[in-house]
Amino acid sequence: MSGRATVVLATRNLKKVPEVQAILADAGVAADVTGLGDHPGAPDVAETEPTFSGNALLKARAIAAHTGLPAIADDSGLRVDALNGMPGVLSARWSGRFGAATGDKDAANLDLVLDQLADTPEDRRGAEFVCAAAVAFPDGREEVTEGVLRGHIVAEPRGENGFGYDPVFVPEGETRTTAELSAAEKNAISHRGIAFRDLAKRLGVLL
Amino acid sequence: MSGRATVVLATRNLKKVPEVQAILADAGVAADVTGLGDHPGAPDVAETEPTFSGNALLKARAIAAHTGLPAIADDSGLRVDALNGMPGVLSARWSGRFGAATGDKDAANLDLVLDQLADTPEDRRGAEFVCAAAVAFPDGREEVTEGVLRGHIVAEPRGENGFGYDPVFVPEGETRTTAELSAAEKNAISHRGIAFRDLAKRLGVLL
Numbered sequence: 001m002s003g004r005a006t007v008v009l010a011t012r013n014l015k016k017v018p019e020v021q022a023i024l025a026d027a028g029v030a031a032d033v034t035g036l037g038d039h040p041g042a043p044d045v046a047e048t049e050p051t052f053s054g055n056a057l058l059k060a061r062a063i064a065a066h067t068g069l070p071a072i073a074d075d076s077g078l079r080v081d082a083l084n085g086m087p088g089v090l091s092a093r094w095s096g097r098f099g100a101a102t103g104d105k106d107a108a109n110l111d112l113v114l115d116q117l118a119d120t121p122e123d124r125r126g127a128e129f130v131c132a133a134a135v136a137f138p139d140g141r142e143e144v145t146e147g148v149l150r151g152h153i154v155a156e157p158r159g160e161n162g163f164g165y166d167p168v169f170v171p172e173g174e175t176r177t178t179a180e181l182s183a184a185e186k187n188a189i190s191h192r193g194i195a196f197r198d199l200a201k202r203l204g205v206l207l
Numbered sequence: 208m209s210g211r212a213t214v215v216l217a218t219r220n221l222k223k224v225p226e227v228q229a230i231l232a233d234a235g236v237a238a239d240v241t242g243l244g245d246h247p248g249a250p251d252v253a254e255t256e257p258t259f260s261g262n263a264l265l266k267a268r269a270i271a272a273h274t275g276l277p278a279i280a281d282d283s284g285l286r287v288d289a290l291n292g293m294p295g296v297l298s299a300r301w302s303g304r305f306g307a308a309t310g311d312k313d314a315a316n317l318d319l320v321l322d323q324l325a326d327t328p329e330d331r332r333g334a335e336f337v338c339a340a341a342v343a344f345p346d347g348r349e350e351v352t353e354g355v356l357r358g359h360i361v362a363e364p365r366g367e368n369g370f371g372y373d374p375v376f377v378p379e380g381e382t383r384t385t386a387e388l389s390a391a392e393k394n395a396i397s398h399r400g401i402a403f404r405d406l407a408k409r410l411g412v413l414l
Binding site: 112124 | 253254255257289290291292293295297300301302303304305315318319321322323325326327328331
């Protein structure tokens with residue numbers, strides 16, 4: 001495709017649109033990013049796949065089919081070594097009904113992981129944040145890429161930035177949790193940053 | 208050792224002593240089984256190992272050292288395929304503080320697993336009950352064996368027998384949950400039955 005393309009980001013979070021727009025611009029991709037708010041009636045896609053990549057592709061395909069535009073979607077979460085890589089794709093719903101009942105699901109998910117690791121010694125608390133970012137085209141072409149940030153889980157939450165498991169995750173080479181990093185510091189090293197920068201390069205070739 | 212030996216079972220559950228006594232008798236092992244109630248001051252051993260076998264050995268060694276007798280211990284739990292083999296060694300404490308707060312930890316653990324599998328289709332709900340049974344001698348000899356019962360997790364609890372995850376586990380070749388089986392039916396096929404019958408054979412050689 002020549003000229004300036006329009007792509008749609010499968011998110012209802014308005015803050016994410018300029019973030020991805022900036023990543024595409026940095027990669028030299030001439031595309032305007034729109035959000036689901038610009039495409040009324042877009043389906044809510046259940047994340048039923050057992051992998052991050054599978055879920056990202058599922059969402060990207062559904063939104064590409066609905067909008068007729070190239071669609072970008074992502075799925076991300078935390079893999080804890082001592083939990084055999086879980087919560088994984090269940091990161092956002094790890095505490096089930098118990099988290100839903102507390103009214104602060106993020107905090108409940110994090111508390112549950114801390115309890116599950118209560119007897120796990122310091123040297124076995126390795127973990128990684130993973131993000132899969134996918135693009136799907138209405139003509140069936142698609143690409144998916146994964147970014148990984150290794151680190152470990154600390155016993156007590158620290159920091160006010162970020163969301164989810166950020167307050168208990170310390171990246172390799174850091175002493176601060178990802179909730180103690182600034183947004184810019186986190187973007188530079190994060191699983192989402194890695195995955196989206198890689199996707200932007202691939203998108204530049206496809207558009 | 209010639210003549211009739213005394214062994215100690217690392218349990219405070221009085222019902223388990225005659226159960227293991229019967230398994231040893233069936234295997235032709237001439238031993239009297241005692242429980243921790245017969246050995247005051249026996250330590251409570253935290254299950255800090257990442258494997259069932261590691262935890263069973265940990266307990267057996269501690270009780271052998273305390274009593275000066277051959278000690279038998281076990282650790283068991285549920286491995287769910289879609290949770291990468293978890294809850295595993297965390298089966299009894301899977302719901303952490305949330306289960307503790309409800310006052311019925313077994314039910315909370317089971318509810319949490321059901322929630323975590325809520326989006327997992329029928330053909331991906333495989334699971335297995337695992338039991339490791341270990342014996343440790345005061346002179347340092349030890350044996351450990353594992354029994355496995357394959358099956359799958361159903362969406363709704365059924366049955367009143369057993370404990371733990373029994374109401375949602377259907378063994379391969381069965382339509383009933385392990386909580387709908389009689390104690391005799393369950394013992395004949397269960398992970399605990401397999402592990403203890405195997406351990407009894409090995410113990411017969413060692414005593």
